[in-house]
Amino acid sequence: MDPQVVLHYGIPSAASILAFDQIQHLLAVGTLDGKIKVIGGDNIEGLLISPKPLPFKNLEFLQNQGFLASVSNDNEVQVWDLENRQIASTLQWESTITAFSVIYGTSYIYIGSEYGMVYILKFDSEDRKLQILPYYVPTNVIAEAVGMSSLDHVSVVRVLHQPCSEGNRLLIAYENGLLVLWDASEDRVVLVRGHTDLELKDNKMAGFSKEAKDELSDDTLEHKELEKEISSVCWASNDGSVVAVGYVDGDIMFWDISADAAAKNKQPKNLSTHAVKLQLSSGNRRLPVIVLHWSGNRSSNDYGGQLFIYGGDEIGSEEVLTILSLDWSSGIDSLKCVGRVDLTLNGSFADMVLLSSNSQTGSTNTMLFILTNPGQLHLYDSACLSTLMSQQENKTSVSGIQNPLIIPTLEPYMTTAKLFLVYEEGKSSRALSEIIIAAKNHAAQNQINMDIEWPLTGGVPSQLCNMKDYHVNQLYIAGYQDGSVWVWDATDHTLSLVYVLESEVKGVKIAGINGSISALDFCSDSSRLAIGNEYGLVRLYEMIKSSGETSLHIVTETKSEVHKLHQGDGPCCTAVFSLLNSAICTLKFASLGVRLAVGYECGRVAVFDIGTLSVLFLTDSVSDSSSPVISLDVKCLDICSSINFAEDSESEILNNPGKGVVFIMTKDAHIVAIDCASGNIVFNRSLDPKKELTALSMYIIDGDSFTELSSEKISLNSPQNNEAISETPEATTQSVSAVIEVEAVSSPEISYVIQRLSNSLLLLCCDSELSLYSMKSVVEGSNKSIRKVDLVQQCCWITTFKKNNCVCGLILLYQTGVIEIRSLPTLEVMGEISLQSILRWNFKTNMEKTVCSSTHGQIILVNGNETALISLLPYENELRIPESLPCLHDKVLAAVADTNGTAAGILGDIIKNIKGGKAQHSTNKAEVHMNYLAKLERLFSSPPFLKPFSTTAVQLDIDDIQIDEPLVVSSSQKSNTEKRAKGTDKEKLFEGATSNPTPRPKTAEEIKAKYRKPEDASAAAAQARDKLMERQQKLEKLSENTEELKSGAENFASMANELAKRMENRKWWHI
Secondary structure, three states: OOOEEEEEEOOOOOEEEEEEEOOOOEEEEEEOOOEEEEEOOOOOEEEEEOOOOOOEEEEEEEOOOOEEEEEEOOOEEEEEEOOOOEEEEEEEOOOOEEEEEEOOOOOEEEEEEOOOOEEEEEEEOOOOEEEEEEEEEOHHHHHHHHOOOOOOOOOEEEEEEOOOOOOOEEEEEEOOOOEEEEEOOOOEEEEEEOHHHHOOOOOOEEEOOOOOOOOEOOOOOOOOOOOOOEEEEEEOOOOOOEEEEEEOOOEEEEEEOOHHHHHOOOOHHHHHHHEEEEEOOOOOOEOOEEEEEEEEOHHHOOOEEEEEEEEOOEOOOOOEEEEEEEEOOOOHHHOEEEEEEEEEOOOEEEEEEEEOOOOOOOOOOOEEEEEEEOOEEEEEOHHHHHHHHHOOOOEEOOOOEEOOOOOOOEOOEEEEEEEEEOOOOOOOHHHHHHHHHHHHHHHHHHHHOOOOOOOOOOOEOOHHHHOOOOOOOEEEEEEEOOOOEEEEEOOOOOOEEEEEEOOOEOOEOOOOOOOOEEEEEEEOOOOEEEEEEOOOEEEEEEOOOOOOOEEEEEEEOOOEEEEEEOOOOOOEEEEEEEOOOOOEEEEEEEOOOOEEEEEEOOOOEEEEEOOOOEEEEEOOOOOOOOOOEEEEEEEEHHHHOOOOOOOOOHHHHHOOOOOEEEEEEEOOOEEEEEEOOOOOEEEEEEOOOOOOOOEEEEEEEOHHHHOHHHHOOOOOOOOOOOOEEEEOOOOOOOOOOOOOOOOOOOOHHHHHHHHHOOOOEEEEEEOOEEEEEEHHHHHHOOOOOOEEEEOOOOEEEEEEEEEOOEEEEEEEEEOOOEEEEEEOOOOOEEEEEEHHHHHOOOOOOOHHHHOEEOOOOEEEEEEOOEEEEEEOOOOOOOOOOOOOOOEOOOHHHHHHHHHHOHHHHHOOOOOEOOOOOOEOOOOOHHHHHHHHHHHHHHHHOOOOOOOOOOOOOOOOOHHHOOOOOOOOOOHHHHHHHHOOOOOOHHHHHOOOOOOOOOOOOOOHHHHHHHHOOOOOHHHHHHHHHHHHHHHHHHHHHHHHHHHHHHHHHHHHHHHHHHHHHHHOOOOHHHO
16 A cells, blocks of 8 residues: 545644745644644645644744744654655754744744753755754853843743844743843843833833723732743834733733833833733733734834734633734833724634735735634634724624635535546547536636635646646535535546535425435436435436526426426536435446436335436335345446347347346345346345345456456465455356346346356445355355455445456445455455544544545545545556645745845845934845845854954054054044944054055155154254154054963963863753
């Protein structure tokens, strides 16, 4: 076996976490059992399955790069290759990962641990490896800055890259309430905020409880407030000047960490103006603030926006998502709430993701995806959010737009499904393909004309569907509880909806027409579809509709009515048969769609003439117990006409293609054969009357493929040692020339069919055993089997598959969720796999009713919201995997985005003009982004405090030092020099020197003007001597300074060596 998940649709019920690629427009959904669902546009969906069935606690895209990063509960970092749908690299972290953040538009990742450490990872897409970079944030420096002895046992809750900080600043949120703004280029703490600051705050709390949502509270904080544990963090401004922090006690704090606030960091008296508290409820016991997301208003100059909150409400209250509209145009200390709405959720909250507005286009169409259990995804666009905010009620049940399901399984509820082949050589195949392609285009156009622009448009469709000579070769058809039937084109691997056939026929009322669908069959030769329901009605549709008015025939057991109708475009209903008030169990077309056999739950069988839309016959119950008919097979003259028949009546027989034999199996394992034209019984057998068996299916197999049965005995080495296998060697297949006596057969046509089938095998599949019989022996009345296998587990569904157009094996589905492959005719186990291992599914009741298969070993299964197509066999790659699968990463879009600098633009104007605070507009945004990446590479390629010096050397000559005039440094220059945050020793040493290091030759006029003096020659000589002495003194002083620098460098090198020796035996987590 070589199982592959070819198709997967629907959100898994265990979905728990979301991620969104802003450029590729892909949504990723992580689950609690180690699966990741990736959703794009054009019905493109993919499923990634981790080797370990563990929950994901972090999930983020490497934006526009075709990779997805995740962290599992066992702290394994995984990077997924979306193009190849596999893991590209993994890294097992030794400690617990408590914070995980990808720097937007890059392959750099922040990792926060339970020991307070922050590390940097980089994913190399060329080498496909995760690298731990040398840089880290030292906890001892932060502990010293905040006045704590150690941070070794304080977890990092969140690490956020500060926007518009030229890539060098990050905000670290610790579990104990500390907020630290760290500068990676200077390796220093820029700003500290924490619970100790709250003790100084008075009358600055903004109360946004449901009772008084627009008023400021006069309550004061207790001066002995305990540590406030942080639970969630998000930026509340586009420039990273304000951060919103959620706490375990239900509070929300807005902190001002702007440049002005950082400058006042050492002035405790002013800290109260830099924080504002929000409370969603006035209760004393509130839920933790689990999720915070911010959407800024571009029109408010970054002084307001909407805060999305899950949590913070009173314990025991209804589960809602709270949206606050906030404004602080007069300063953060004047923050006020201008609107609030509590959004009622459709199920329990799992996660949310905010699709930010595009800063490059000025778009304000903010969208919100909310994931609720079990596996429900809803979208709220800006218009819907604005409507919610304008309503006066606190709570609203206005629902967003549900994720459009490619294959609905629960609403409406799917009751049965089949996968049908469309034969290319069929006479109506070309016309059917053209109609289906037109219907697909019409359905796609209707989706484009939706009121809302669906944001998930990523991925590249399979190239096979763009072929000029496109031919529909498979249809997936499903019936539902409301009586509707949906039809998809299953040719390529993005199922495309073609038709939705409603249960009712416009203009005609038919009793029981809305019944749940119980059986389906499709005839490729005639392009006809038969639909049976629980009330015994059979609807007949022509997929290729003739132009003009159509007739609807309503046929009952006693009469037939004809109605002239205009049924519009698409398939038209030509007939409704209503004979019995008993559920339809099985349907089977025969004779190129001319005949339709119907099996009822009451044990009766009917055959319809589709050409005349009449009932040929309706039998009594074919078994004494009135057991339901669960399997039908029709063998007619048109199937058997290839044999050379020596009788004179051959031409007469072949001119009656509607004649043949209907083979019937009931649920109690009773086999009956009847004349397809008259309903007369050909034979009636109970193959194993001593056992009470529950039959599942029956198959008539051509015995010519199994000549080894008559030539040699086959070894039966089954992997299941406790499985009973019996063989009857003397019961072998017979030649075609053997003469078979058939009871109650009067027509030569029936004798002809039976004679042709004498070399065939009859496979009886039951829930506890498999039995293989010779058709000849069954017709003659023998119940001896050629092979019989007692199944160890309870089986619920069985089908056959082909190789080289010959049936060669069985696929079995057990109630334990095990899928098994067995060979024919030996019935040996060739391999097995479980639903749990390949899809992480558990078997559910009635799952077998929606299982279907193709003839080449692909099966489609339904579980909850999910639908999956699995290819089981390696011998024939009919699906052309993987080149035929849709691609989850659009390389063309990625290249265009890189060229236009889209990633850098969405990042929010990373490069800022420091003086004016305005964005530096670059003619080449891609170059700006590359410079940004290069800066990050320099920052993180060395450990803290060990960054290499600049390699640019300034060459100076001794004559370049000005000695003519004394060095004068103004007080302002001295003050500026002392305030410099960073400068090299050479700059300090040669401060005041000329900016041009290369000496310039002076002209004669300049020398005369400078050195010509009014004194005599002796005075000039004395002055020159003094100048030389002064030059000598300066050179000596310069030599002394050089020696001091040399000595200092040697001391630094000695100290570095000593430090290296002390640290070489210490682990990195002790640092």
